[in-house]
Amino acid sequence: MPTVRVKENEPIEVALRRFKxxxxxxxxxxxxxxxxFREKPTEERKRKAAAARKRFLKKMMRDMPQRxxxxxxxxxxxxxxxxxxxxxxxxx
Numbered sequence: 001m002p003t004v005r006v007k008e009n010e011p012i013e014v015a016l017r018r019f020k021x022x023x024x025x026x027x028x029x030x031x032x033x034x035x036x037f038r039e040k041p042t043e044e045r046k047r048k049a050a051a052a053r054k055r056f057l058k059k060m061m062r063d064m065p066q067r068x069x070x071x072x073x074x075x076x077x078x079x080x081x082x083x084x085x086x087x088x089x090x091x092x
Contacts, residue, residue, distance in 0.1 A: 002026050
């Protein structure tokens with residue numbers, strides 16, 4: 001539990017603001033909200049998987065090299081059977 005000592009001649013509002021900030025850094029309010037209702041094990045797994053996916057995507061976006069002024073063009077292929085490479089010898 002975060003503690004804050006009120007200094008001499010310090011307004012209570014300032015001390016209260018410091019206390020709120022220390023509680024926020026400690027994550028007390030989010031933990032309290034999370035524990036307010038029981039979470040089923042499947043819901044917990046889903047929440048953790050979603051958080052892991054979000055972290056992974058965030059890391060990938062951060063690590064991806066930035067291409068300034070360039071767009072990747074999608075290669076337009078005709079597929080495997082375009083010129084008869086996949087067909088048997090002879091006609092259809």
